[in-house]
Amino acid sequence: MIESLIPVSYLIASVCFILTLQLLSSPKHARLGNLLGSFGMLVAVLGTLLHFEIVEYRWIAAGLILGSLIGSSMAIWIPMTKMPERIALSHCFGGLAAALVGLVEYMHRIHLPGGIPRFVMAALALEVFLGFLTFTGSLMAFGKLQGLITGAPVTYKGQNATNIGLFVTALVLLVLVVANPGWGVLFYAMGVIGLAVGVLAVLPIGGADMPVVISLLNSYAGLAAAATGFALGNYVLIIAGALDGTSGFLLSLKMSQAMNRSFRNVLFGAFGTGDSTGVAAAGPGGAVAVNQASVEDASEVLGAAQAVIVVPGYGMAVSQAQHALRELAVLLEGKGATVKYAVHPVAGRMPGHMNVLLAEANVPYDQIFDLDDINDEFARTDVVLVVGANDVVNPAAKNNPGSPIYGMPVFNVDQARAVMVLKRSMNPGFAGIENELFVQPNTMMVLGDAKATLRELSGALKH
Amino acid sequence: MSNELLFGLYIFVLAGFLGHHVISKVPPLLHTPLMAGTNAISGISLVGSLVAAGAEYGTLATILGFVAVTCATINTVGGFLITDRMLRMFKKRGPGGKPGGKP
Numbered sequence A: 001m002i003e004s005l006i007p008v009s010y011l012i013a014s015v016c017f018i019l020t021l022q023l024l025s026s027p028k029h030a031r032l033g034n035l036l037g038s039f040g041m042l043v044a045v046l047g048t049l050l051h052f053e054i055v056e057y058r059w060i061a062a063g064l065i066l067g068s069l070i071g072s073s074m075a076i077w078i079p080m081t082k083m084p085e086r087i088a089l090s091h092c093f094g095g096l097a098a099a100l101v102g103l104v105e106y107m108h109r110i111h112l113p114g115g116i117p118r119f120v121m122a123a124l125a126l127e128v129f130l131g132f133l134t135f136t137g138s139l140m141a142f143g144k145l146q147g148l149i150t151g152a153p154v155t156y157k158g159q160n161a162t163n164i165g166l167f168v169t170a171l172v173l174l175v176l177v178v179a180n181p182g183w184g185v186l187f188y189a190m191g192v193i194g195l196a197v198g199v200l201a202v203l204p205i206g207g208a209d210m211p212v213v214i215s216l217l218n219s220y221a222g223l224a225a226a227a228t229g230f231a232l233g234n235y236v237l238i239i240a241g242a243l244d245g246t247s248g249f250l251l252s253l254k255m256s257q258a259m260n261r262s263f264r265n266v267l268f269g270a271f272g273t274g275d276s277t278g279v280a281a282a283g284p285g286g287a288v289a290v291n292q293a294s295v296e297d298a299s300e301v302l303g304a305a306q307a308v309i310v311v312p313g314y315g316m317a318v319s320q321a322q323h324a325l326r327e328l329a330v331l332l333e334g335k336g337a338t339v340k341y342a343v344h345p346v347a348g349r350m351p352g353h354m355n356v357l358l359a360e361a362n363v364p365y366d367q368i369f370d371l372d373d374i375n376d377e378f379a380r381t382d383v384v385l386v387v388g389a390n391d392v393v394n395p396a397a398k399n400n401p402g403s404p405i406y407g408m409p410v411f412n413v414d415q416a417r418a419v420m421v422l423k424r425s426m427n428p429g430f431a432g433i434e435n436e437l438f439v440q441p442n443t444m445m446v447l448g449d450a451k452a453t454l455r456e457l458s459g460a461l462k463h
Numbered sequence B: 001m002s003n004e005l006l007f008g009l010y011i012f013v014l015a016g017f018l019g020h021h022v023i024s025k026v027p028p029l030l031h032t033p034l035m036a037g038t039n040a041i042s043g044i045s046l047v048g049s050l051v052a053a054g055a056e057y058g059t060l061a062t063i064l065g066f067v068a069v070t071c072a073t074i075n076t077v078g079g080f081l082i083t084d085r086m087l088r089m090f091k092k093r094g095p096g097g098k099p100g101g102k103p
Helices: A002-023 A030-048 A058-077 A080-109 A118-146 A159-179 A184-202 A207-232 A235-258 A263-268 A276-285 A295-304 A314-318 A322-334 A353-360 A371-380 A450-462 B003-023 B028-054 B059-089
Strands: A307-312 A338-342 A383-387 A418-423 A443-447
Touching: A002 A030, A002 A235, A002 B003, A002 B028, A030 B028, A030 B059, A058 B028, A058 B059, A080 A118, A080 A184, A080 A207, A080 A353, A080 B028, A080 B059, A118 A159, A118 A184, A118 A207, A159 A184, A207 A235, A207 A263, A207 B003, A207 B028, A235 A263, A235 B003, A235 B028, A295 A322, A295 A383, A295 A418, A295 A443, A295 A450, A307 A322, A307 A353, A307 A371, A314 A322, A314 A353, A322 A338, A322 A353, A322 A450, A338 A371, A353 B028, A353 B059, A418 A450, B028 B059
Parallel strands: A307 A338, A307 A383, A383 A418, A418 A443
Antiparallel strands: none
16 A cells, blocks of 8 residues: 555656656756755655565665765865766766666576566666676776876777677677577676676776766766666666766767867877877977967956956866865956856766866856857957866867868957967877967966966956 | 556656756856755655664664665755855955955
């Protein structure tokens, strides 16, 4: 009798989850939506505890307490600059949880009279495969973001053939295991292949492509959850999984569009391994004069500017320069200048990464603009301040068909009256592509740590 | 094709369309909270883990279930908390066109 409350709790949870996403359409109501989502989750968990098969609560309680402790301390202590790492880790946990539930469900149901229906078997196999793939794939992404594994693409001969071969093997196993659910070896082999595919598929993907990879792994984690829903006949899992799956998929599509690259190219392209040595060799030998400016010169130009646009990039996150940047912007505004922030969809290592950092530094969100909304304004701008961004301001994407990033939508930074680039060194960016913006006559290069430079600029402007 | 599967597919496809509709309206400004939030939501696989950990399916099943409950709880609890922490930071310009808050 009381068990009939379970589906009701799941219905409430589903409605809450949909509202959560709907309210995310504006920063005004987003917090309320998030609160609703957590309420829905609580209702679903309480409802589930009424399940007749749950007889032993000790391990549940232990898991809930341990998970809450780890989850909340991570949520409280992790710096905003480390958000991509934290998201990669959570995909990792999500994938593992789904895969383990699939394993348990298989081990249990295989002994039941009547065996496992075909479609449940297919769902379980997909769940375990996708779950383990997400688990190791996200671990790899985390390792690359954290610098534990080289951020550069790792390639070897026959790499794509190996990955495709593994994928095809997994598909064959899927068909076999659906035909013979009792053949446990096949099922576990699928899980092992999932683990291997996760590692091998992320290995050749470079650090700058992380926004796409993280979004895709987000999508896989969602699909694994949805497969769990099919296996358990649990509709809230199907709904939540479908929402998460589409969200990740849409984000990865947007990210690849923002780089003008196809999925195939991101996943199998091993970007940036091409002729980076050739570019590096041409750099110092070429007779191009870089206009390297001192902080004093830069502060004079900035102090006279009326319209300033800031273009932040991954370098800002690396040097944690968002607060120093905001401090400088407030000073400029105090002198009567307007300051706007231009954020490229793939700036940073995950979708929206820069926006969160700017928000952390108290930049009002109505001062932050997308590519399309601000690109016409650069021509009317006195100074563009580029903080640790590179490819998203490279004019080669517009006018050099030979460039690997040709066709990628970029900011029209080169049209501004003056450009100021804060950069650690003159090394080419991640993709190893020369940036002609840096040698333009109206570009000032201010080399050094972005945070220190911004502080010095503020200091010079105060006098 | 069994009814249960068909019904599940209906729900999956409709939820996918709904997700597409709703998520296309999320501005790029909030893409990181979106990802953190959907992450927390997909931690709903917790309900599957609860049964795995709490039904007496055997020792191995209980241990795997316990690990799954822990992982899924990290995602739900941590996910909602960190999404809130991020969303709290997004502020509009203060009244009179003044920038809100100190740097």
